[in-house]
Amino acid sequence: MIKAENVTYKYTNQEGKDIFALKGINIEIKEGEFVAILGHNGSGKSTFAKHLNALLLPYDGTIYINGMDTKDEKNLWNIRQNAGMVFQNPDNQIVATIVEEDVAFGPENLGVKPEEIRKRVDEALLTVGMFEYRKHSPHLLSGGQKQRVAIAGILAMKPRCIILDEPTAMLDPSGRKEVIETIKKLNKEEKITIVLITHYMDEAVNADRIYVMEEGHVVMEGTPKEVFSKVDEIKALGLDVPQVTELAHLLADEGINIPNDILTVDEMVVELCRLK
Numbered sequence: 001m002i003k004a005e006n007v008t009y010k011y012t013n014q015e016g017k018d019i020f021a022l023k024g025i026n027i028e029i030k031e032g033e034f035v036a037i038l039g040h041n042g043s044g045k046s047t048f049a050k051h052l053n054a055l056l057l058p059y060d061g062t063i064y065i066n067g068m069d070t071k072d073e074k075n076l077w078n079i080r081q082n083a084g085m086v087f088q089n090p091d092n093q094i095v096a097t098i099v100e101e102d103v104a105f106g107p108e109n110l111g112v113k114p115e116e117i118r119k120r121v122d123e124a125l126l127t128v129g130m131f132e133y134r135k136h137s138p139h140l141l142s143g144g145q146k147q148r149v150a151i152a153g154i155l156a157m158k159p160r161c162i163i164l165d166e167p168t169a170m171l172d173p174s175g176r177k178e179v180i181e182t183i184k185k186l187n188k189e190e191k192i193t194i195v196l197i198t199h200y201m202d203e204a205v206n207a208d209r210i211y212v213m214e215e216g217h218v219v220m221e222g223t224p225k226e227v228f229s230k231v232d233e234i235k236a237l238g239l240d241v242p243q244v245t246e247l248a249h250l251l252a253d254e255g256i257n258i259p260n261d262i263l264t265v266d267e268m269v270v271e272l273c274r275l276k
């Protein structure tokens, strides 16, 4: 679905100095996968995300979306339809004054027929659990609800892949939960490929695979268990591991016989009961 080959990207700042935000990135994401990208501020995550729907083009290297080179202008329309983006701030993504009109905006721009738009909007709102709010004003919704409407707007374009750049960063814990549950559902039930950029470790636990970025490089890659079991390495990168993983690590340091790749509270409970 997504292939990044040796992708380099540079910005030029106000003083005319080059800033290399991506330095030879190689990432491959299969259709139907749920991949999380971690890394602290400035590591290049958003720059990478913007390459996935051709908002930015590589300075060097190549990005393929569904086999289509993003540098090839004739692919642009198709790529934008295949790879939808959800950003951090839900307020910046709302374009209409009624929820269902907002969701209809994307497919309208794609030239979808009105009766098909009607169908897609209803389906998308049902999928994200916002159907009953279809006649409401988006501006009066909670942050989590707004973000779910933004996701519905992308869904209505029928993408095969959705890229979410820190979609929960501005939400409270209940809003975060709503959005993460929605993302999991899109992946499991609708089989949509997910690229979730986050710095909440507990959100990355849901992924099939994780990439960790640092200063424009990919520095770690693996399943959540593989990545988070390397507690010291993750901490050296200035990142955290999920709290239960950290607890398991501390217990193991105290000589308690417990695996180092525990990711969820449920797994921890099983291990603690076994010890008893």
Ligand code: ADP
Residues within 6 Å of the ligand: 011, 012, 013, 019, 020, 021, 039, 040, 041, 042, 043, 044, 045, 046, 047, 048
């Ligand atoms: P992240 O999303 O991981 O926080 P970004 O991709 O936003 O990282 O930024 C990567 C690097 O590129 C940072 O050093 C940042 O300062 C720089 N950068 C991002 N956007 C611009 C821009 N428009 N102009 C110049 N430098 C930028």
Ligand code: MG
Residues within 6 Å of the ligand: 045, 046, 047, 165
């Ligand atoms: Mg960012």
